[in-house]
Amino acid sequence: MHRSFYLLIAVLSSFLLTGCSLSSLDDHIIVPDVEDEFYLSLWESFTPQGRVLEFRLRTIEDAECANSNIAYDIRQLQGTISLSINEIRQNGECQPGQAPATASPRVGVLQGGYYSLEVGLRKTVSSEGQLAVTQEAYNLSLETGGGVVLLDPQLRRIPRESIWGFVSYEGGALKDAAEQLVQDIQSLCEAQALKNGYYGYFTVQNGKVRFPNTVAPEGALAFQCRLVKSEDSLISLLESYRSEYGSGLTVKVFDTMGNEF
Numbered sequence: 008m009h010r011s012f013y014l015l016i017a018v019l020s021s022f023l024l025t026g027c028s029l030s031s032l033d034d035h036i037i038v039p040d041v042e043d044e045f046y047l048s049l050w051e052s053f054t055p056q057g058r059v060l061e062f063r064l065r066t067i068e069d070a071e072c073a074n075s076n077i078a079y080d081i082r083q084l085q086g087t088i089s090l091s092i093n094e095i096r097q098n099g100e101c102q103p104g105q106a107p108a109t110a111s112p113r114v115g116v117l118q119g120g121y122y123s124l125e126v127g128l129r130k131t132v133s134s135e136g137q138l139a140v141t142q143e144a145y146n147l148s149l150e151t152g153g154g155v156v157l158l159d160p161q162l163r164r165i166p167r168e169s170i171w172g173f174v175s176y177e178g179g180a181l182k183d184a185a186e187q188l189v190q191d192i193q194s195l196c197e198a199q200a201l202k203n204g205y206y207g208y209f210t211v212q213n214g215k216v217r218f219p220n221t222v223a224p225e226g227a228l229a230f231q232c233r234l235v236k237s238e239d240s241l242i243s244l245l246e247s248y249r250s251e252y253g254s255g256l257t258v259k260v261f262d263t264m265g266n267e268f
Contacts, residue, residue: 042154043067043154043155043156044066044067044068044128044154044155045064045065045066045067045077045092045128045154045155045156046063046064046065046066046067046155046156046158047062047063047064047126047149047155047156047157047158048062048063048157048158048159048162049061049062049063049145049147049159049162049207050062050063050111050162050207051145051162051164051165051207052113052265053262053263053264053265054264054265055264055265057116058116058164058263059113059114059115059116060113060114060115060116060117060140060145061111061112061113061114062081062090062111062112062114063109063110063111064077064079064092064109064110064111064112065077065107065108065109065110066095066107066108066109067107067156068107069105069106069107070095070105070106070107070108071101071105072097072101072102072103072104073102073103073104073105073106074097074098074099074101074102075095075096075097075106075107075108076095076096076097076098076108076109076110077092077093077094077095077096077108077109077110078092078093078094078095078096078110079091079092079093079110079112080093081112081113081114083114083115083122086120086121086122086123087122087123087124087125088114088122088123088124088125088138089124089125089127090112090124090125090126090127091126091127091130092126092127092128092129092155093129093130094129095108117138117140118140119140119141119142120139120140121137121138121139121140122137122138122139122140123135123136123137124136124137124138124147124149126149126153126155128153128154128155132152132153132154133153134149134150134151134152134153134154134155135149135150136148136149136150136157142164143163143164144161144162144163144164144204145161145162145164146160146161147160147161147162148160159205161204161205162205162206162207163201163202163204163205163206163211164206165201165206165207165208165231165263166199166201166233166263167263168233168234168235168262168263169199169231169232169233169234169262169263170192170196170231170232170233170234170241170260170261170262171208171209171216171229171230171231171232171260171261171262172192172229172230172231172258172259172260172261172268173218173222173223173227173228173229173230173258173259174188174189174227174228174230174256174257174258175223175224175226175227175228175256175257175258176255176256176257177254177255177256178255181252181255181256184248184252184256185228185256186228188244188248188256188258189228189230191244192230192232192241192244192260193230193232195234195235195236195240195241195244196232196233196234196235196236197232197233197235198232198233199231199232199233200214201214201216201231208222208261209222209229209231215229216229216230216231217229223259234262238266241260241268242268245258245260245268
């Protein structure tokens, strides 16, 4: 009887051990899905010293404080760009109001060629990609699923000596003056045809310049061209219109040296 009991225990133990072993072979490591949290886009800043590439980050959801920003680390080494998105934080005390948290990691001045890209999220997941730099555009690719959504994978580069901007007006009585100002600005320029696409500061669709609503009001007259006359001529023209029409006429002009007129 005792012998039968011990034999039964041995058989049951062997079955349980075998069952555990087989179960462990079938186990899979479950990696939770990472929700998309951030938008990533490209931007080219202009300075008198040259052009600088930046990443533009913003949260998909609004942050609880209006002064929230994104803490990050960025580095460039031997053809590889690494961007680490760390946390959301506030500049000082929380300012009431909801808005996306933002950041503008500066990549720097890049020579033409191909660069490997790694974007990490809170040191838990990362996505790999590639940045291609040419004289005409930056082209960025990035793996999906890492919590970061790529917006506008191509940033076209604004040609040197370009100016761009818009004229807006209050009331229909100033429409003619606004249209005349645009013509006068263009008379200082050489027309240039830009390809359709995203240029950061504006987009070109069917040959027409379009600004975001956050930059130019609805109905504003947009323009872009290559300035061939002197900068002083442009400044003098703008001052004359501003002096005559005051706040009824708004004009904004930008150039590839980082100036705003």
